[in-house]
Amino acid sequence: MPVKEVEKFMIIGLGIFGSELAIDLSRKGHQVIGVDSDRDRANRLKDILENTFIIDSTNLKGMSTLPLKETNWVIVAIGENEGASLMTVGILKSMGVNKIICRSLSKTHEYILAAMNIHDIVHPEKEAAQQLSHRLTYNLGKEMLFIDNDHSVTETLVPSWMVNKRLADLDIRGEFKVNIISVLRDENVSKTKSKVDIEKKCKGVITPEFVFMEGDIIVTFGKNDDIKKMMTANL
Amino acid sequence: MPVKEVEKFMIIGLGIFGSELAIDLSRKGHQVIGVDSDRDRANRLKDILENTFIIDSTNLKGMSTLPLKETNWVIVAIGENEGASLMTVGILKSMGVNKIICRSLSKTHEYILAAMNIHDIVHPEKEAAQQLSHRLTYNLGKEMLFIDNDHSVTETLVPSWMVNKRLADLDIRGEFKVNIISVLRDENVSKTKSKVDIEKKCKGVITPEFVFMEGDIIVTFGKNDDIKKMMTANL
Structure with a gap:
């Protein structure tokens, strides 16, 4: 078994953190799907990633069109908008996705994530600070x-x-x-x-x-x- | 000479990164002044920091009211808004402030920072990614x-x-x-x-x-x- 294995990631939210992560994972040979409601953000990564989707991740109908079953990890990289981040995680959970990593936006945000049993949390701003x-x-x-x-x-x-x-x-x-x-x-x-x-x-x-x-x-x-x-x- | 010395910091932009930084530096015993154009953000840190100012940092007139001469380091922690970050740095430079640390928002943003001779740059999202x-x-x-x-x-x-x-x-x-x-x-x-x-x-x-x-x-x-x-x- 090689130490590096190709995994399939979906990254929701392609701001600075999400797009850096998507690019870095792609460079390491993984298959990465990027999702953002903003057309420009999604299109900027079109040629680099396996696939990009322009979808509002707080909308259950839109989310059901994503190839979630084919991904190993879903990373919710949304920044600033706590409500959108939580709605996205809630929809993912309701669709049976369990391997979720979420970017932390505040203590309250983390409290609600914990209630949804999401414990894999990254703190970009906090750690850098x-x-x-x-x-x-x-x-x-x-x-x-x-x-x-x-x-x-x-x-x-x-x-x-x-x-x-x-x-x-x-x-x-x-x-x-x-x-x-x-x-x-x-x-x-x-x-x-x-x-x-x-x-x-x-x-x-x-x-x-x-x-x-x-x-x-x-x-x-x-x-x-x-x-x-x-x-x-x-x- | 003790290894730790009290320094005076001004942090402009009190989002997640800026406020975590302000709180952490205060905890370590430094004197920290926080600046944000948003009243709620500034007020949230009122009792923790040495002082907080509600000021639009892209406005020269407002900026001239800040106690810049009494600070050792000014940290421009503004996120998302590249224009506001650059305007703030430009005003600081024009006022003779030299010890500036700036949060990176994109490659173009860093290119302009370098042109202004700002080389102390932090990359919260990139490093976490x-x-x-x-x-x-x-x-x-x-x-x-x-x-x-x-x-x-x-x-x-x-x-x-x-x-x-x-x-x-x-x-x-x-x-x-x-x-x-x-x-x-x-x-x-x-x-x-x-x-x-x-x-x-x-x-x-x-x-x-x-x-x-x-x-x-x-x-x-x-x-x-x-x-x-x-x-x-x-x-």
């Missing part, structure tokens, strides 16, 4: 995963005192209680007349012999305060 | 940080074959090329008559003597395929 708030508070890297209130996995530019040194010669765990998980390094991917496309590639689990280079992005785990101390150390 | 797409493809944990296309840091439920075993007795790195970074474990935080609040606490960098328990969330680093193999192994 927490991420930004955390970054502004700790002034750490741009990309991070909070492990709990005090700990995170953070991507930051390698501090200058690590450059050209071997990992084995830097007692980073002893000195700062920080764990270096991996490193991202620039690789020239393609070069045309007008620009060079550079991609950061992950060096996997690094060995004690690994030598840091200027411009490396280090992926670290530790307490936020400890990571910040390591980043701002002047050795 | 990529995260969900990745999770649906690899069927990994809910919380993850992509390191590159192939590697990620992922939080997943501990597989049953690890439960009650010492880390030293499980050759996880050798067997799966996966690194266990840390573990989150439930802790009873408070218990009232009606409910028990349980919080997951990070166990920091774990030692070889660490014993996994049922319900632990393990934080792992590795190739997506390797993490999936480890999770679905039947040992």
Whole structure:
């Protein structure tokens, strides 16, 4: 069994979140059907997705024309309009669809989703807001995963005192209680007349012999305060 | 110098993203001013934030009444309305505000932001969409940080074959090329008559003597395929 399998997704609501999701799932090789009541939004994705439907998802009659039986997951990606999101979920449930993922719009919205037994909920705005708030508070890297209130996995530019040194010669765990998980390094991917496309590639689990280079992005785990101390150390 | 410092933020646009950000920054002890043209949105946060203003941010005259000189960062959190977002940023720039963070609404929107020299951009919907797409493809944990296309840091439920075993007795790195970074474990935080609040606490960098328990969330680093193999192994 291969790890990646082709699945069939239906995405209802093709705003920024819904269309990004539809495009990304298609790129990964899945079959994606997009649904929106707005003709322009649906048509914009016509050539990228398996199929698009211009349908008002709060209307039971319209919804019954969709190939719901052939999809593995229905993702309700509607933003802003809580009523429309709930009506859509209600119609899906009444039609016997069970694998539903819904975008969260507010606490009340989630309360009603829970009453309908929908527990697979995504919080695009909330998570991005927490991420930004955390970054502004700790002034750490741009990309991070909070492990709990005090700990995170953070991507930051390698501090200058690590450059050209071997990992084995830097007692980073002893000195700062920080764990270096991996490193991202620039690789020239393609070069045309007008620009060079550079991609950061992950060096996997690094060995004690690994030598840091200027411009490396280090992926670290530790307490936020400890990571910040390591980043701002002047050795 | 403490690692956390109180900063002064102004957040323009108090929809889901803007208000979550305002609340989170306030909770972390910062001074936050919220701005929205909608009275209800502004008033909802009146008692939580330092101050709220009901102002149309696309109007220069209104904007000149804001205490912009006393803020460290202005975050333009407006969603959906690209024109309003750009007008707001333009007015801020014309007033000499330089530390601006803007929410991304589309590629064209970002192109114009770049022309105005705004490079600190957040992508709430795009990042959440990529995260969900990745999770649906690899069927990994809910919380993850992509390191590159192939590697990620992922939080997943501990597989049953690890439960009650010492880390030293499980050759996880050798067997799966996966690194266990840390573990989150439930802790009873408070218990009232009606409910028990349980919080997951990070166990920091774990030692070889660490014993996994049922319900632990393990934080792992590795190739997506390797993490999936480890999770679905039947040992």
